[in-house]
Amino acid sequence: MASSLILGLRKLVEKFELLSREMDTVSLSRDQFQILNDLSSELATANTNFQSKLAARTESFAAQVSKKAVIHKEKAQASLTRLFTTGILHPSFEHNVKRIFMGPEQRINESREISVRKDRTNERCKLIRSLNADGVILWSVSYNSGSWVAGNMGWDVFDYLLKDAKSRQFENWPPVIFDTLTALGDRKPLQDCPEYLAFLATARSQYPKPVQEIPPPFDPFPSLVDYHSFYFMSRSNATRLPEPILSGVLTSNLWMEEEKMGGFAVTNCITVCLPKTPNADSLFIARIGYDSGFDISNALGLGHLGLL
Numbered sequence: 474m475a476s477s478l479i480l481g482l483r484k485l486v487e488k489f490e491l492l493s494r495e496m497d498t499v500s501l502s503r504d505q506f507q508i509l510n511d512l513s514s515e516l517a518t519a520n521t522n523f524q525s526k527l528a529a530r531t532e533s534f535a536a537q538v539s540k541k542a543v544i545h546k547e548k549a550q551a552s553l554t555r556l557f558t559t560g561i562l563h564p565s566f567e568h569n570v571k572r573i574f575m576g577p578e579q580r581i582n583e584s585r586e587i588s589v590r591k592d593r594t595n596e597r598c599k600l601i602r603s604l605n606a607d608g609v610i611l612w613s614v615s616y617n618s619g620s621w622v623a624g625n626m627g628w629d630v631f632d633y634l635l636k637d638a639k640s641r642q643f644e645n646w647p648p649v650i651f652d653t654l655t656a657l658g659d660r661k662p663l664q665d666c667p668e669y670l671a672f673l674a675t676a677r678s679q680y681p682k683p684v685q686e687i688p689p690p691f692d693p694f695p696s697l698v699d700y701h702s703f704y705f706m707s708r709s710n711a712t713r714l715p716e717p718i719l720s721g722v723l724t725s726n727l728w729m730e731e732e733k734m735g736g737f738a739v740t741n742c743i744t745v746c747l748p749k750t751p752n753a754d755s756l757f758i759a760r761i762g763y764d765s766g767f768d769i770s771n772a773l774g775l776g777h778l779g780l781l
Contacts, residue, residue, distance in 0.1 A: 489516075538629045545626075545634060549615030550764065556614055562649045567657060568618035573601050573609065574669040575662055577622065593623035600635060602668065606675040608638045610650060645774050651677060699753065700746040705739040714743075714759075717769055721761025728760070 501509070556562060576598050577591040601612050612621075615638075621631055654676055663669045708731075711722060722728055722742045731740055746756035761769070 538633050541627070542630050542633045542637075545616065545620065545630065546637070548617075548620075549634075550767070552615050553767070556647060556649075560647050560649055562614075562647075562653055565616075565618045566613050566650075566653060569613035569616065570609075570654070570657055570669075571663065572618055572622075573598050573613065574666050574672070590622075590624045597621065597623065597631060602672075604635075604638060606672055606679065607642055609672060610646060610654075610676065611641060612638050614650075641768065642772070645771060646679070651679075699749050700756065701749065703745045703747065704741050704743075706743045708738060708740050711740065711742075717765060717772075718759050718761065721765030721769065722759055724762030724765055725760045726762070 552563060572594075576595040579591065583591075601609060604612065612635075616634075620626060621634070654673055657663045658670060658673045711719065714722060722740075725742055728740060728742050731742075742760040744756075744758040746758065748755060
């Protein structure tokens with residue numbers, strides 16, 4: 474049905490282009506001009522209606538893809554959280570890296586169906602390799618090695634997650650990432666893969682420099698007894714917040730809970746604590762969504778003393 478729709482529309486476009494060329498040479502009377510003007514208006518209206526329906530279907534399709542991708546993104550976030558909180562790398566990371574750079578394992582006498590599926594998986598491997606080094610690492614950490622291959626994940630979801638990986642960036646991967654990548658480069662089959670060795674050289678350049686001196690531990694949240702706290706920001710003032718804090722606030726659980734409870738005129742997502750003495754610093758506290766906190770932390774290169 475969809476193919477016949479596309480074919481019909483393509484023929485219509487070709488026919489319209491042919492008619493447009495005829496307009497350059499045809500002789501027309503006043504009445505014929507009027508008829509053509511009326512038909513042109515009807516054609517424009519029909520085109521507008523078609524575009525509106527197409528836009529609605531496109532939006533619906535995008536929403537469906539996003540919904541199907543949620544479970545994969547949640548698992549990916551859990552994998553990232555586990556890595557950054559424990560410093561332990563899941564074994565699937567190595568399997569992912571090998572598959573991405575070597576492609577699926579080929580075997581003799583495979584069925585046509587399996588062969589086609591592996592060819593499509595190999596195409597996906599190439600697309601992942603087209604990411605920068607940070608993106609390849611992010612993908613390898615985030616997804617189980619068997620979850621994204623052709624046959625297990627639809628192309629629409631894969632494309633959605635690939636674009637998501639392109640938009641994210643991490644600059645403080647734990648050392649275990651680079652230790653593992655280096656070890657893989659010293660062993661077959663990756664030690665004989667020029668593309669992997671080039672990737673490894675780029676990844677190594679991102680290896681965090683050794684910390685020469687760690688500042689003494691401190692409590693970033695001093696007692697608020699010596700502070701005057703100011704709350705109840707007008708929700709309409711949220712747009713004055715700079716990015717990425719604005720996006721973080723708008724995706725926070727508190728903001729969404731306030732909306733569910735009737736959309737209060739004020740929000741408690743922002744708090745400013747002013748000290749009672751000029752010798753202390755003021756505090757600006759923003760309630761932001763889980764993903765936003767993760768992204769901002771990585772964008773600023775924040776670390777945790779337990780992982781240093």
